[in-house]
Amino acid sequence: MAEALIFHYRHQERLLNRANPLIKFLSVIAICVTLFSLTLKGLLLLVTSLSFVMALQRLPILRYRRELRYFAIILILILVTEYLALRSISLSLVAALRFLAIIQCGLLLTDCTAADDLARSIGSTLNRIPKLDGWAVASTVELTLSLLPMVFDASLEVVTARKARLERRRNPIKAIFDTATSIFSLILDKAEDLSLALEGRHYDPSQARKRLPYTLIDLILIILVTALLIGAKVL
Numbered sequence: 092m093a094e095a096l097i098f099h100y101r102h103q104e105r106l107l108n109r110a111n112p113l114i115k116f117l118s119v120i121a122i123c124v125t126l127f128s129l130t131l132k133g134l135l136l137l138v139t140s141l142s143f144v145m146a147l148q149r150l151p152i153l154r155y156r157r158e159l160r161y162f163a164i165i166l167i168l169i170l171v172t173e174y175l176a177l178r179s180i181s182l183s184l185v186a187a188l189r190f191l192a193i194i195q196c197g198l199l200l201t202d203c204t205a206a207d208d209l210a211r212s213i214g215s216t217l218n219r220i221p222k223l224d225g226w227a228v229a230s231t232v233e234l235t236l237s238l239l240p241m242v243f244d245a246s247l248e249v250v251t252a253r254k255a256r257l258e259r260r261r262n263p264i265k266a267i268f269d270t271a272t273s274i275f276s277l278i279l280d281k282a283e284d285l286s287l288a289l290e291g292r293h294y295d296p297s298q299a300r301k302r303l304p305y306t307l308i309d310l311i312l313i314i315l316v317t318a319l320l321i322g323a324k325v326l
Contacts, residue, residue: 097158098201099240106308107148107203113212114309115204118316119196125320126192131181133323134188140319141195150202158243162194206236208303215302230296238282245277 102108107115126137145152152159169190173183210233217225249270 097155097243098197099243100205101202102205103148103203105148105203107144107199107312109306109308110203110312111212111303111305111309112204112209113216113303114305114312115200116209116213118312119200121316121320122196123193125324126189129185129323130326131185131188132326134185134192136326137319137323138188138192138195141192141199144199145195148199148202150198155198157247166190201236201239206233209233209236211300212303214300218299224297226299227296234285237285238278241278241281241285242274245274245281249273249277 122137126134129137166187170183170187173186174180177183210229212229213232214226214229217223217228219225253270253273
């Protein structure tokens with residue numbers, strides 16, 4: 092099975108892909124804000140619902156196994172540290188489920204939303220505010236989201252190159268330091284290439300772009316997210 096990189100957009104003709112990016116972005120914000128006030132039962136409902144949506148979206152979780160291992164380690168650390176600090180299994184599960192829900196939202200948003208489409212939706216909305224360059228703000232969001240997959244791309248390239256050279260280091264601390272340094276250096280090179288590419292195309296962050304329309308799918312998404320959050324809050 093071929094490996095896929097996490098937090099990358101995949102073009103599909105599914106319900107979430109056809110929804111307006113701004114509605115999806117606001118839905119994720121609403122979920123992330125609300126989950127900090129939910130009980131354990133509410134979080135279980137939320138995580139279960141997000142897992143169902145991930146299944147409908149057909150996220151290639153098995154192909155994300157390399158990157159998901161790091162999040163799994165963080166999840167275990169949250170469980171252990173919260174339990175040692177609070178001596179409560181339920182509170183530890185609450186903290187872990189909050190982290191899991193945030194990761195699920197990030198996976199769904201990046202999988203079904205292209206960075207340039209999100210920028211067009213945000214820019215067309217913010218540009219209506221007086222004395223605010225909405226398109227420049229949207230371009231900043233777009234570039235920020237474009238850098239996130241770049242981190243995982245660089246990590247995979249460095250690790251693959253080291254394995255191809257059959258590198259073996261007995262000192263784990265030095266190995267981690269060398270790997271992190273190589274990844275950071277490669278990210279800087281990729282960022283410079285992106286900057287030169289944008290400069291070569293005479294990229295103007297304030298330039299207006301074509302607006303994306305709102306459809307019935309957006310209304311359905313708003314209703315479903317609102318019902319989910321209300322149901323999770325009641326539990």
